[in-house]
Amino acid sequence: EPEVTQTPSHQVTQMGQEVILRCVPISNHLYFYWYRQILGQKVEFLVSFYNNEISEKSEIFDDQFSVERPDGSNFTLKIRSTKLEDSAMYFCASLQNSNQPQHFGDGTRLSIL
Amino acid sequence: GQNIDQPTEMTATEGAIVQINCTYQTSGFNGLFWYQQHAGEAPTFLSYNVLDGLEEKGRFSSFLSRSKGYSYLLLKELQMKDSASYLCAPRGGTALIFGKGTTLSVSS
Numbered sequence: 644e645p646e647v648t649q650t651p652s653h654q655v656t657q658m659g660q661e662v663i664l665r666c667v668p669i670s671n672h673l674y675f676y677w678y679r680q681i682l683g684q685k686v687e688f689l690v691s692f693y694n695n696e697i698s699e700k701s702e703i704f705d706d707q708f709s710v711e712r713p714d715g716s717n718f719t720l721k722i723r724s725t726k727l728e729d730s731a732m733y734f735c736a737s738l739q740n741s742n743q744p745q746h747f748g749d750g751t752r753l754s755i756l
Numbered sequence: 757g758q759n760i761d762q763p764t765e766m767t768a769t770e771g772a773i774v775q776i777n778c779t780y781q782t783s784g785f786n787g788l789f790w791y792q793q794h795a796g797e798a799p800t801f802l803s804y805n806v807l808d809g810l811e812e813k814g815r816f817s818s819f820l821s822r823s824k825g826y827s828y829l830l831l832k833e834l835q836m837k838d839s840a841s842y843l844c845a846p847r848g849g850t851a852l853i854f855g856k857g858t859t860l861s862v863s864s
Contacts, residue, residue, distance in 0.1 A: 674850060686799060686843065686854040699849050734798055742806070744789055745852060747798040 645669045647748035649735050655754045656725055664720045664751045666735030675718045676736040676745060677710065679703070686734070692718065722753075730755045758782050760855030762844050767861045768834050776829045776858045778844030789852060790818050790829045791843040799843055799854075803829065834862050 648667045656662045668675050677689040690700040690710055697710065707723045718737075722729055732752050736745040759781045768774040780788070787806040791799035803813050805820035805827065817830040829842055841857040 676851065678852075678854075685856045686793075686845075686852075688851040688853065691850045693850070699851050701851070741786070741850065744801040744804055746801065749798050 649748035668737030672737035679731040784848035
């Protein structure tokens with residue numbers, strides 16, 4: 644069964660540094676998402692992306708965040724200047740059309756020191 | 757505002773049936789999804805409802821009442837591997853809005 648893949652599985656970064664989290668959505672999917680989950684807390688929506696542009700974003704997704712689909716397969720989340728509170732599990736998800744469930748990748752654990 | 761309410765924890769024994777309730781208030785509604793999440797892992801899709809009524813999918817069923825802002829997930833023939841968090845997630849627009857989840861512990 645096709646799956647969403649995320650790299651790296653674990654990223655350790657110094658506070659203030661930029662980090663890029665990478666995702667390869669399922670190939671025929673059209674909608675892409677980033678969520679995060681701080682340890683012990685609920686999964687929170689960050690941003691959705693469709694037709695090469697952001698379709699929806701949450702209050703969490705401020706100016707330090709950006710997303711990009713640089714080619715036909717990758718979908719990236721960039722955090723420009725990381726803060727301690729950015730430490731979380733970041734999940735990428737994709738879906739084929741709006742009536743289908745989202746499929747999640749295994750996540751990237753981001754640790755900010 | 758947006759609010760999702762589920763019990764924090766539930767316990768059950770192997771072979772039993774358990775019902776996990778969820779009430780929600782969202783601005784916009786485009787279906788309600790149930791996900792399972794084991795500790796340290798990604799959410800995995802279980803079931804979803806767009807219209808009122810019961811959807812059955814093997815050992816898992818989900819019910820929705822849009823007028824009441826209410827859903828439940830029914831797990832039958834519980835197994836030890838069903839010990840996990842169960843996440844109720846209504847969709848407003850294109851994004852899923854997750855509750856804090858219900859941690860289910862299944863004992864033998």
